[in-house]
Amino acid sequence: MSTTTATTRYLTDEQIASYHRDGYLAVPRLIDKDRVEALRRLTDAFVERARTVTRSDAIYDLDPRHTAAAPVLRRIKNPADNDPLYRWLAFDSPIVDVVTELLGPSIRFHHSKLNLKGSHLGAPVEVHQDAAFYPHSNDDVLAVGLLLDDATEENGAMSVLPGSHRGPIHTHFDAQGRFVGCMRDEDIARLDRSPAVLLALPAGSIHIHHYRLVHWSAPNTSPGDRRLLINSYTAADAISLVPDSTRSPLHGRLIRGTWPAVARRTHGDMPMPPDFSQGYTSIYELQGEAAAKTSR
Numbered sequence: 158m159s160t161t162t163a164t165t166r167y168l169t170d171e172q173i174a175s176y177h178r179d180g181y182l183a184v185p186r187l188i189d190k191d192r193v194e195a196l197r198r199l200t201d202a203f204v205e206r207a208r209t210v211t212r213s214d215a216i217y218d219l220d221p222r223h224t225a226a227a228p229v230l231r232r233i234k235n236p237a238d239n240d241p242l243y244r245w246l247a248f249d250s251p252i253v254d255v256v257t258e259l260l261g262p263s264i265r266f267h268h269s270k271l272n273l274k275g276s277h278l279g280a281p282v283e284v285h286q287d288a289a290f291y292p293h294s295n296d297d298v299l300a301v302g303l304l305l306d307d308a309t310e311e312n313g314a315m316s317v318l319p320g321s322h323r324g325p326i327h328t329h330f331d332a333q334g335r336f337v338g339c340m341r342d343e344d345i346a347r348l349d350r351s352p353a354v355l356l357a358l359p360a361g362s363i364h365i366h367h368y369r370l371v372h373w374s375a376p377n378t379s380p381g382d383r384r385l386l387i388n389s390y391t392a393a394d395a396i397s398l399v400p401d402s403t404r405s406p407l408h409g410r411l412i413r414g415t416w417p418a419v420a421r422r423t424h425g426d427m428p429m430p431p432d433f434s435q436g437y438t439s440i441y442e443l444q445g446e447a448a449a450k451t452s453r
């Protein structure tokens with residue numbers, strides 16, 4: 158691990174150590190209220206524009222209940238491609254400084270997405286590890302979630318299993334060999350999930366999770382939305398073992414530091430990665446394959 162070169166330090170040594178030990182970290186209220194308010198307005202405008210959209214496309218992942226009269230989006234895809242404020246958050250905000258404190262001074266952007274867990278309708282996310290979707294040559298890969306709304310148990314805040322990033326990457330293929338974007342019931346049953354942590358945090362906070370960390374989130378049963386902007390990053394010397402499925406021109410871009418001369422590898426086996434060469438829809442579509450699974 159390298160040390161940070163950022164002039165302002167956002168994390169204490171204890172926070173950095175706890176990220177490496179537990180595989181996640183919460184930083185309350187990193188982004189100020191005005192910026193979060195602007196982000197909510199921007200996101201509302203995207204949802205408004207979705208009224209004219211009838212099927213999922215390059216920007217919108219529509220919930221099956223979506224109509225022009227009552228738009229229901231599961232996700233805005235690649236938000237950093239589509240507005241300067243989303244781009245600032247991904248490339249220039251304190252989020253990026255925090256990431257360099259965890260991954261070292263040279264980092265690359267992987268992707269962005271905005272999960273919109275709408276009131277009463279918001280879809281759950283089944284138990285999974287991001288590493289099963291996009292394994293890399295080394296494990297310095299993480300995702301940062303920025304909360305646009307206060308996240309609570311009722312509105313489906315994300316849960317993480319501390320330390321699970323030090324365990325295996327579990328298969329996310331079902332018994333028929335289909336990539337279903339979530340772990341198998343028998344593997345989940347073998348995990349002790351009693352130490353799970355619910356990341357209930359106020360709007361403007363971030364939570365960071367290592368890409369091997371087991372995590373999930375429940376449906377939104379509350380009257381308010383739970384919107385979560387996720388930006389993922391890699392150490393610059395982590396090379397993706399799968400082709401880009403984001404179709405974003407920003408994917409893989411060096412955003413801090415220098416381009417490395419050497420790709421760093423971590424030893425060990427993992428399940429074969431999925432084949433998204435025919436296109437990637439979304440985690441919700443994939444997990445729909447496993448719809449028989451009940452919410453956990």
Ligand SMILES: O=C(O)CCC(=O)C(=O)O
Pocket residue numbers: 272282313314315372373374385387440
């Ligand atoms: O939206 C959530 O609560 C979970 C997000 C997540 O794990 C994902 O989109 O991969």
